[in-house]
Structures are given as C-alpha cells and as structure tokens.
Amino acid sequence: MLDQRLLRDNPELITEQLGRRGMSLNLTGLQLVARQARDLEERRSNLQAEGNRIGKEVGLQIKAGAAPQSTEVQELRDQGNQIKQQVAVLEEEEKHLDAKLREQLLALPNLPSPDAPDGKGEEDNVEIKRWGNPRQASAGETLEEHWQIADRLGLFETERSVRIAQSRFITLLGQGARLERALINFMLDLHGGKGYREVMPPILVNSASLTGSGQLPKFAEESFRCADDDLWLTPTAEVPVTSLHRDEVIPAEQLPLKYVAYTPCFRREAGSYGRDTRGLIRLHQFNKVELYWFCHPDHSAEAHQQITADAEAVLEALELPYRKIELCTGDMGFSAARTYDLEVWLAGAGAYREISSCSVCGDFQARRSAIRCKDGKTTQLVHTLNGSGLAVGRTMAALLENGQQADGSVQLPAALVPYFGAERISG
RNA sequence: GGAGAGGUGGCCGAGUGGUCGAAGGCGCAGCACUGGAAAUGCUGUAUAGGGGCAACUCUAUCGAGGGUUCGAAUCCCUCCCUCUCCGCCA
Numbered sequence: 001m002l003d004q005r006l007l008r009d010n011p012e013l014i015t016e017q018l019g020r021r022g023m024s025l026n027l028t029g030l031q032l033v034a035r036q037a038r039d040l041e042e043r044r045s046n047l048q049a050e051g052n053r054i055g056k057e058v059g060l061q062i063k064a065g066a067a068p069q070s071t072e073v074q075e076l077r078d079q080g081n082q083i084k085q086q087v088a089v090l091e092e093e094e095k096h097l098d099a100k101l102r103e104q105l106l107a108l109p110n111l112p113s114p115d116a117p118d119g120k121g122e123e124d125n126v127e128i129k130r131w132g133n134p135r136q137a138s139a140g141e142t143l144e145e146h147w148q149i150a151d152r153l154g155l156f157e158t159e160r161s162v163r164i165a166q167s168r169f170i171t172l173l174g175q176g177a178r179l180e181r182a183l184i185n186f187m188l189d190l191h192g193g194k195g196y197r198e199v200m201p202p203i204l205v206n207s208a209s210l211t212g213s214g215q216l217p218k219f220a221e222e223s224f225r226c227a228d229d230d231l232w233l234t235p236t237a238e239v240p241v242t243s244l245h246r247d248e249v250i251p252a253e254q255l256p257l258k259y260v261a262y263t264p265c266f267r268r269e270a271g272s273y274g275r276d277t278r279g280l281i282r283l284h285q286f287n288k289v290e291l292y293w294f295c296h297p298d299h300s301a302e303a304h305q306q307i308t309a310d311a312e313a314v315l316e317a318l319e320l321p322y323r324k325i326e327l328c329t330g331d332m333g334f335s336a337a338r339t340y341d342l343e344v345w346l347a348g349a350g351a352y353r354e355i356s357s358c359s360v361c362g363d364f365q366a367r368r369s370a371i372r373c374k375d376g377k378t379t380q381l382v383h384t385l386n387g388s389g390l391a392v393g394r395t396m397a398a399l400l401e402n403g404q405q406a407d408g409s410v411q412l413p414a415a416l417v418p419y420f421g422a423e424r425i426s427g
Numbered sequence: 428g429g430a431g432a433g434g435u436g437g438c439c440g441a442g443u444g445g446u447c448g449a450a451g452g453c454g455c456a457g458c459a460c461u462g463g464a465a466a467u468g469c470u471g472u473a474u475a476g477g478g479g480c481a482a483c484u485c486u487a488u489c490g491a492g493g494g495u496u497c498g499a500a501u502c503c504c505u506c507c508c509u510c511u512c513c514g515c516c517a
Contacts, residue, residue: 042477045486052486055498059445073497080497249437249474376456379474 001105001368007034017111020118020329030104037097044090051083106211107218110364112329113338115301119328126328128340131312132321135347135402145348146397147279149404150176153427158278167277168269168284170393175425179399179412180287182419183392184262187289187314191389194310196260196291201240203263204231209243212369214335214361224266224284233266237290238386245294245371250382252375256295256303260389263288280393281353287392293385296373297363300383304360307387308340311356314390319413320398321345323352337362344394348401355394358387400425 006014011027018025058076066073117126137143150156155176161169172180192198207230210216215223215235224233234240241261250257265288276282291310295303308324315322327339336359343352363381366372373382403411409426417423 038477041486045477048487049485051497055496056446058497063445077497084497 001364002108002111003367004034004101004105007031007105008038014108014111018109020112020116021109021332022120022330023109030101033097033101033104037094037101040090040094040097044087044094047083047087047090051080051087054080054083103217106216106368109334110214110337110361112332112336113360113362116332116338117326117328118330120330121328122331124328125331125341126326128324128326130321130323131316132319132345134321134345136350137347141406143348143350143401144404145279146346146400148348149400149410150279152408153410153425155179155400155425156280165284168282170280170283170285176396179396179420179425180392182416182421183395184287184289186317186416186419187389187392188260188262190314190317191260191289191291191310194313196258196310199241199244199259199261201234201237201244201261201263203234203240203266205234205239205243206230207232209239209246212246213239213242213365214333214368215239218334221270222268224268234263235267236265236386237261237263237288238292241290241292241386242365242369242371242384246369248371249379250294250371250373252296252373255373255382256293256299259292261290261292263290280397283393286394289389289392291358291385291387291389294366294371294373294382295385296375297380297383300360300362300385303383303385304338304340304358307385308342308358311342311358311387311389314395315342315344315355317413317415318395318399319415320395320402322355333357333359335359335361335364337364342388342390344398346398346401348404353394353397355398356388356390358385360385 002014007027007030011031015025015027054076058073058080061073061076062068117124119125135143144152147158151158153176154174155172157171157173161171164171188198204226207216210223210232223235226232240263241259244259245257264285266285269282269284272282280286291307293303293307312322312324322342322344325341325343327336327341332339339357339359341354342356342358344355345351346353361384363383365384366381371382371384372379399412399416400410403413403424405411405424407426409424411424412420412422
C-alpha cells in the first residue's frame with residue numbers, strides 16, 4: 001500500500017511512477033477523498049475535545065456539591081448530548097470515506113524503484129547475465145522434454161492425478177517423489193547454512209494475510225478459497241512469512257530477519273488455459289522453497305542483490321545453466337519495486353524458463369502488514385524481500401532435461417547425490 | 428464437540444462509572460553517586476492520526492464491534508482469540 005501522505009502531498013509522483021507500469025490513472029477523485037477525510041477528522045476531533053471538556057465539567061460540579069438534577073448540570077448534559085449527535089454524524093461520514101480511501105489505495109500497485117528499467121512487457125526485460133553452458137542437441141541427437149523422460153522412467157502420474165483431483169495436478173512416484181524430497185532438503189540445507197532460519201508455516205492463510213502481502217483484494221481469483229472459512233490455500237510462502245511478523249515492531253538490531261520456508265503453493269492459473277499443459281511447469285499445486293527478508297529500509301538495495309545471489313547459488317550448485325534478467329516496470333508484480341527473474345535452461349524444450357523471481361518490495365508490504373522496526377527512538381516501516389530458492393518442480397524438470405543421457409537415464413549433479421542416494425535415475 | 432477461566436502498556440500486574448493512557452513492580456534509557464562496577468537514588472520510557480518551525484497540543488486506542496451515560500478499562504449485547512479439563516483424532 002502507498003502512503004496516504006504521499007497521496008496528499010505529491011500525487012503527481014504516484015501518477016508518474018505508476019505510469020511507468022503502463023497505468024494511466026487520474027487521482028484527483030482519490031485526492032479529494034483523502035482531503036475530505038482529513039478535514040472531517042479535524043472537525044470531529046475538535047468536537048470530541050469539547051465533549052470531553054463538558055464531561056469533565058459535569059463531574060467537577062457534582063463533586064463540588066451541585067445537585068445532579070440541578071438546571072446547571074442538566075444544561076451541560078444537554079450540550080453533551082448535542083455534541084454526541086454531531087460527532088455520530090461526522091464519524092459515519094468519516095468511516096465511509098476512510099473505507100473508500102483504503103479500498104482504493106489497496107488496489108494500487110507498488111511504485112517501481114528508480115533503478116527498475118522502463119518497459120511495456122516481457123519483451124522489454126533486460127538480460128543481466130548468463131551462467132553455464134546451455135546444452136544443445138548434437139547432430140543426430142534428439143533431446144526429450146522432461147515430461148517425456150518422466151513418463152518413460154515412471155517418475156510421475158498424470159492421468160491418475162486427474163482422477164484424484166483434476167487437471168494441472170500431479171502425483172510424483174518412486175524416484176520422482178524421492179527426487180522432489182531430495183531437492184527440498186538440499187535447498188533448505190543450503191540456505192540454512194547461510195543464515196536463513198527455516199520456517200514451516202500454515203499453508204491455509206486468512207484474508208488479512210493475503211491482503212498484507214498484496215494478493216488481496218485485487219487477485220482473489222488467483223487463489224483457492226475454503227468457502228466455509230476465512231481461509232485460503234496459500235499461493236506462495238511469501239504470504240504466511242510476511243504475516244509471521246504482521247503488526248510487530250522489530251528491534252532494529254535484530255534485522256535483517258532471514259527466513260527460508262518450504263511450502264506447497266496453490267494457484268488457480270486462471271487465464272493460462274492450454275499453456276504448459278504437460279509436465280511440471282504449470283500446476284495448481286507445486287512445491288517451492290522461498291527466501292524472505294525483513295530488513296532495515298537503509299539496506300534493502302544490497303539485500304536485494306544478496307537474496308538474488310542466494311537463489312542463483314542453488315542453480316550453480318545444481319550445475320543448471322541459467323540467465324538472470326531484470327523485469328521492466330511493465331512486467332513487474334503488484335507488490336514489487338524491483339525484480340530479478342532467474343530463468344533456467346531446459347535442454348529438451350530448448351528454452352529458458354522462469355524458476356525464481358527475486359523482488360524487493362520496499363515498505364509496500366510492511367505498510368499493509370504494519371511491520372516496523374525501532375532504531376533508538378525512531379520507528380519506521382521495514383523493507384521486505386522475497387525470492388524463490390527455488391521452485392522445486394521446475395528444478396526437477398531442468399535436472400531431467402539437462403541431465404538426460406543417450407541410454408535414457410538421467411545423470412544428477414554431484415551436490416544432489418547425498419540427498420538422492422544415487423548418481424543417476426534409470427528405469 | 429462439551430464444561431469452565433481469561434484477554435489491560437515491552438513484560439508482570441492493579442484498577443468495577445468521573446480529571447485513568449491507566450497505580451505498583453520488572454525491564455530499558457539518561458543523570459547522580461563510584462577509581463570503575465554492583466547496589467542505591469532521581470528522571471524518563473506505548474501506538475496511530477491531526478495541528479505547529481519547535482516547545483507542544485488535540486483526538487483515538489485497556490481483544491474487536493455495537494449499546495447505556497454528560498462521562499466507560501470499569502455496566503449491557505454480539506463476535507474473535509487464548510488457556511484448563513473432558514471427548515474425539517494424525
């Protein structure tokens with residue numbers, strides 16, 4: 001959420017910066033609402049002050065010996081009642097305006113960082129670097145896609161998963177299930193060794209949590225909801241981990257707080273019909289290991305470089321070629337101020353696919369979630385950062401495609417062997 | 428699911444209608460004392476919003492929302508949450 005004061009003092013900055021996201025908005029209406037709300041607050045609190053004064057006066061007079069039923073006291077009572085009525089009217093108006101203001105502010109995305117490159121969409125993203133040697137098919141060789149390999153080796157079950165749930169769900173089996181588990185453990189250990197505290201949060205989250213991290217109110221149709229309760233299946237660990245410290249004031253010397261969370265993630269993937277229908281790339285339920293920082297506002301820029309480097313380290317440890325791109329303003333997510341995406345090479349598909357997204361959100365989520373830090377006397381909003389470290393299913397897809405051998409088996413990177421218990425997967 | 432207890436400041440804990448944003452204690456910070464420290468003493472120490480250059484000041488907040496009253500932490504109603512016991516259960 002954006003600062004209301006910014007709306008009052010410098011609305012041009014908001015229009016200008018959200019313009020970089022491709023939004024054209026007219027804030028004059030909202031500005032008017034903000035100003036009216038403030039005027040109303042002033043009038044109301046002045047009236048209340050007067051009411052408080054009268055209330056005290058009644059107490060004093062009675063204490064001083066005035067008869068409670070005397071006309072003087074009764075007159076004060078009448079005045080008090082009058083003020084009460086006026087306050088009630090103003091309060092109702094104010095409540096209405098505040099709700100309107102909040103509703104509209106909650107629907108506005110974060111301002112992009114000055115460092116984020118301008119652009120309209122995916123095509124304007126900026127490639128920062130490439131790592132590793134993408135495997136290409138040599139002459140006469142055909143590289144399979146991961147779902148073909150998995151099918152051949154019996155790593156997961158697609159059609160029976162529809163029986164259990166519906167399409168876009170998958171059942172991992174045998175070595176496939178074991179590999180998924182090995183990857184989760186490997187990633188958690190790797191990050192845990194770098195100062196991340198492991199957290200296993202609830203994966204049903206309430207709507208306040210979704211609002212706090214930015215998924216609500218705008219993206220309700222992207223999440224699964226439990227109709228009988230105020231609970232949703234979390235679309236990413238970012239949601240529960242943000243709310244881990246909701247409404248808290250964190251002593252500044254404890255920052256940064258770095259968490260690594262493994263959770264299943266659930267997304268409706270509305271509007272992606274027909275895309276990535278096979279395999280592990282786009283599922284309603286997938287596993288993800290998420291990195292999350294709460295940090296001092298002065299240090300979020302370095303933190304962003306670090307959290308991204310920590311995600312890259314997983315790819316490098318797994319010997320998976322990738323490229324790092326910076327998202328342009330038109331392609332960034334709702335809560336992000338600046339985002340790096342990591343795209344892993346899929347040898348069978350012959351393409352880079354997103355496997356991690358590392359964002360700095362500034363104080364956007366912290367304001368929605370009321371997470372502050374206290375540094376001596378000053379209390380201010382923290383900055384939050386999140387990054388996938390990594391999406392587990394897509395990691396498996398990359399390992400299968402990049403490690404496939406002529407004999408049909410899959411060679412695994414050395415780092416994974418202690419976790420998986422074998423150097424290769426074969427039928 | 429059944430029965431009971433309870434939600435007050437960073438923490439403990441008093442407060443059952445009136446200058447209560449809230450005693451007291453702990454903790455923390457500053458100062459004094461000390462060669463230094465401990466102990467001691469004094470002072471200060473919530474959050475949000477509005478106004479003011481500032482000192483400061485106004486409003487709200489004692490789980491949440493509503494009600495009674497000139498006035499509510501205190502009385503009434505509804506809801507939420509926590510704890511204990513019983514039942515059930517991975």
